Amino acid sequence: EVQLVQSGAEVKKPGESLKISCKGSGYSFTSYWIGWVRQMPGKGLEWMGIIYPGDSDTRYSPSFQGQVTISADKSISTAYLQWSSLKASDTAMYYCARQIAVAGPGGSYYFDYWGQGTLVTVSS
Amino acid sequence: QSVLTQPPSVSAAPGQKVTISCSGSSSNIGNNYVSWYQQLPGTAPKLLIYDNNKRPSGIPDRFSGSKSGTSATLGITGLQTGDEADYYCGTWDSSLSIVVFGGGTKLTVL
Numbered sequence: 001e002v003q004l005v006q007s008g009a010e011v012k013k014p015g016e017s018l019k020i021s022c023k024g025s026g027y028s029f030t031s032y033w034i035g036w037v038r039q040m041p042g043k044g045l046e047w048m049g050i051i052y053p054g055d056s057d058t059r060y061s062p063s064f065q066g067q068v069t070i071s072a073d074k075s076i077s078t079a080y081l082q083w084s085s086l087k088a089s090d091t092a093m094y095y096c097a098r099q100i101a102v103a104g105p106g107g108s109y110y111f112d113y114w115g116q117g118t119l120v121t122v123s124s
Numbered sequence: 125q126s127v128l129t130q131p132p133s134v135s136a137a138p139g140q141k142v143t144i145s146c147s148g149s150s151s152n153i154g155n156n157y158v159s160w161y162q163q164l165p166g167t168a169p170k171l172l173i174y175d176n177n178k179r180p181s182g183i184p185d186r187f188s189g190s191k192s193g194t195s196a197t198l199g200i201t202g203l204q205t206g207d208e209a210d211y212y213c214g215t216w217d218s219s220l221s222i223v224v225f226g227g228g229t230k231l232t233v234l
């Protein structure tokens with residue numbers, strides 16, 4: 001059974017750093033992209049970026065480039081999302097998800113398995 | 125402002141049918157496959173439809189998807205109270221080089 005299990009909720013102060021995790025199991029972790037999706041309170045889904053754990057190829061949405069860092073440790077089948085200096089506007093639920101990505105004309109990009117989400121609250 | 129446009133809400137009675145639209149452009153829906161997700165209250169999104177009209181294993185055939193030009197539609201028949209959720213469409217945007225989602229549609233089963 002494919003599973004993505006995320007780390008627990010975090011409460012941080014503005015300016016602090018944070019790294020949340022997403023552990024995959026039940027499939028070949030190095031053979032699928034892992035994406036991160038933000039959902040701010042009461043809002044919709046936003047694609048942040050993806051990583052291919054097999055070779056650590058990473059792509060970012062321009063909206064999040066420079067704001068977060070996506071990484072992975074394939075030896076423990078875990079992907080990460082980190083911030084060096086949190087802002088109150090980073091308060092949101094963050095989901096990791098396995099992304100299927102078939103490029104080219106008529107590209108197919110979708111998330112077939114999702115983690116349970118990690119709630120990040122940034123408040124002074 | 126989402127790249128893909130969905131109605132904020134739809135409603136229908138139990139047992140009825142409802143459709144949810146998702147409108148985009150040639151750089152996204154027009155040239156890439158569309159997926160649909162169901163987000164029940166307080167839970168993570170779940171894949172309902174991929175590649176415009178394919179259902180993952182375990183998704184009942186009450187859920188269907190279609191695409192025409194730069195728009196896509198999710199259909200749900202035999203509505204149940206358990207279908208009350210937010211529904212999102214998603215696809216790749218070839219110009220932006222990102223995955224884009226619609227703003228979400230809240231389904232109420234009256």
